[in-house]
Amino acid sequence: GEDVEQSLFLSVREGDSSVINCTYTDSSSTYLYWYKQEPGAGLQLLTYIFSNMDMKQDQRLTVLLNKKDKHLSLRIADTQTGDSAIYFCAESIPLKLIFGTGTLLAVQP
Amino acid sequence: EAEVAQSPRYKITEKSQAVAFWCDPISGHATLYWYRQILGQGPELLVQFQDESVVDDSQLPKDRFSAERLKGVDSTLKIQPAELGDSAMYLCASSLLGQGGTEAFFGQGTRLTVV
Numbered sequence: 462g463e464d465v466e467q468s469l470f471l472s473v474r475e476g477d478s479s480v481i482n483c484t485y486t487d488s489s490s491t492y493l494y495w496y497k498q499e500p501g502a503g504l505q506l507l508t509y510i511f512s513n514m515d516m517k518q519d520q521r522l523t524v525l526l527n528k529k530d531k532h533l534s535l536r537i538a539d540t541q542t543g544d545s546a547i548y549f550c551a552e553s554i555p556l557k558l559i560f561g562t563g564t565l566l567a568v569q570p
Numbered sequence: 571e572a573e574v575a576q577s578p579r580y581k582i583t584e585k586s587q588a589v590a591f592w593c594d595p596i597s598g599h600a601t602l603y604w605y606r607q608i609l610g611q612g613p614e615l616l617v618q619f620q621d622e623s624v625v626d627d628s629q630l631p632k633d634r635f636s637a638e639r640l641k642g643v644d645s646t647l648k649i650q651p652a653e654l655g656d657s658a659m660y661l662c663a664s665s666l667l668g669q670g671g672t673e674a675f676f677g678q679g680t681r682l683t684v685v
Contacts (some may be wrong), residue, residue: 502679503661503677503679506674506675557615557618560613561612562610563610563611
């Protein structure tokens with residue numbers, strides 16, 4: 462079946478690193494995505510990783526993929542107050558994009 | 571910059587009334603999605619179009635929801651009659667192709683409140 466799970470809440474101090482975790486169940490995932498949603502807004506794609514990759518880095522963002530454990534993480538270095546939002550991981554399986562429940566990231570000044 | 575346009579941004583309607591949402595995808599994007607996002611949850615796919623054809627509507631409550639994309643460009647999602655449980659954010663997204671590495675761009679959404 463298709464199921465994507467995330468922890469609900471993460472609180473960090475400004476300047477620290479944030480790590481948001483995600484687990485998925487469908488082994489046929491081709492791509493995995495991280496989206497950011499600010500209050501009252503749509504979803505913004507932050508980054509994505511192909512399923513045959515282990516890591517992808519894009520400026521302050523690092524994505525780690527453990528395909529064996531079906532575990533995906535997003536690390537945000539030097540977290541800023543502007544990073545406060547809900548972060549969704551999503552897995553891409555043929556013709557579908559399945560979203561997790563979202564992790565609320567709260568950044569304390 | 572190209573973006574997915576949705577209207578209205580906000581809609582308040584009484585239960586049992588009809589309501590419709592409109593989406594204009596990014597030009598050239600063949601795939602269009604309608605998602606529903608209930609407060610505190612992740613988006614749930616309602617319907618997916620490839621051009622004007624429905625490729626997945628397995629989660630669409632067909633007794634009250636309908637969606638169309640007649641010319642393979644813009645799309646309308648309708649609810650009739652609306653129920654209290656339909657209160658949610660309705661998100662439209664589009665991509666060049668189906669999922670599998672092509673980015674899905676999301677609109678700002680329509681927040682529906684049924685009273």
